[in-house]
Amino acid sequence: MKQVIYHVADYIEEPVYEAVGKALEQLDVLSDLTPDMKVLLKPNLIMARKATMPITTHPLIVKSVARWLQEHGITNIIIGESSGGPFTAEHMKTIYQTCGMHDAEPYATLNMDFGFQSVNAPEGFTNHTFNIINAIAEADYVINLPKLKTHAMTGYSGGIKNLFGAIPGLQKPQLHYRFPDIEDFSNMLLELSLVVKPQITLIDAIDAMEGNGPTGGDSHPLHMILASRDMYTQDYFAVGLMGLEPNEIVMLRQANERGLVHMDSLELIGDAIPENLTPFKKPDTKELDFSSHVPKFLRKPFGVIMKKVLKSYPKLEPEKCVGCGKCAESCPVQIIDIKDKKAVFKKKGCISCFCCQEMCPMKAISVKKAI
Ligand code: SF4
Ligand code: SF4
Structure with missing residues (x-):
């Protein structure tokens, strides 16, 4: 399994674009795509916060992915997410505006369809169906663009957790209500991720968050992007980069127990892992x-x-x-x-x-x- 790492010093347009392009090339994304396909980019836009704060996926990451795809003949690109709060035009307009998503508009369309649909889960899952926003449910190809963060409830927010934004608006608190236990909630997240099944996950870790994430923590830059086709192994690996123990993150322990993590076949591509990384502070x-x-x-x-x-x-x-x-x-x-x-x-x-x-x-x- 290819695990791509590229160092990026800061959020500067051309270096970010270059690193993102190299990552998508390494993962041979174009071999999956045809010009008629609808490609969905799923950033983390949890709340209306400026890109200078390490809370949401930086707009240059989203823009770079969209630009690279368009320059390679893919034109039907949609940015879709259901943030915290209501899934309405009014709320999402504020989110798009504040989070800088308009920067990506020359290359992609911001989702303004606020419908959702019930999608069946595979046989044997605890959750038989999930309500998923139309933009994600109807996409031919999903590129998951999380921000690397610690998380007060789940311990870690990366590829798997970012897909909770596929659930429309205030139905997210309802799932917290149905699954108050961390084991059950993590199992739900895992099953949701297996239903959404993004083809690629590219993590924004140029600046990341430590401490009381996902919104109240502090900046902890790793100066890198990570990308993989295997979201589960990548999350496990990324938690290691943060100096945390992956098996302490319930959803990753469960992913491992389900045979979804393949650390044995991890093949590092791109730049070397820097030495002496400082461990991330855990949430309180x-x-x-x-x-x-x-x-x-x-x-x-x-x-x-x-x-x-x-x-x-x-x-x-x-x-x-x-x-x-x-x-x-x-x-x-x-x-x-x-x-x-x-x-x-x-x-x-x-x-x-x-x-x-x-x-x-x-x-x-x-x-x-x-x-
Ligand atoms: S259940 Fe408790 S922790 Fe969760 S939102 Fe309500 S007050 Fe906060
Ligand atoms: S605790 Fe925070 S979210 Fe709640 S009312 Fe006060 S400022 Fe607003």
């Missing part, structure tokens, strides 16, 4: 989590105790809160109210999904341990 929610070291047969009984002992909850920092209500909108169990322009969390019912922290634009939500 994961600092004390060692449940992944527990043998599989003990995980269930151990999990019950550990959940009680190690569970984390959101904690409001009132001086930073502006009462915008984005946390309340994203809370799957609706235990957040806005009173006197401040968020108020009810004491009971929290499932520790950290959607509230993820969607807070003011970094006003931190983490507290149960004990």
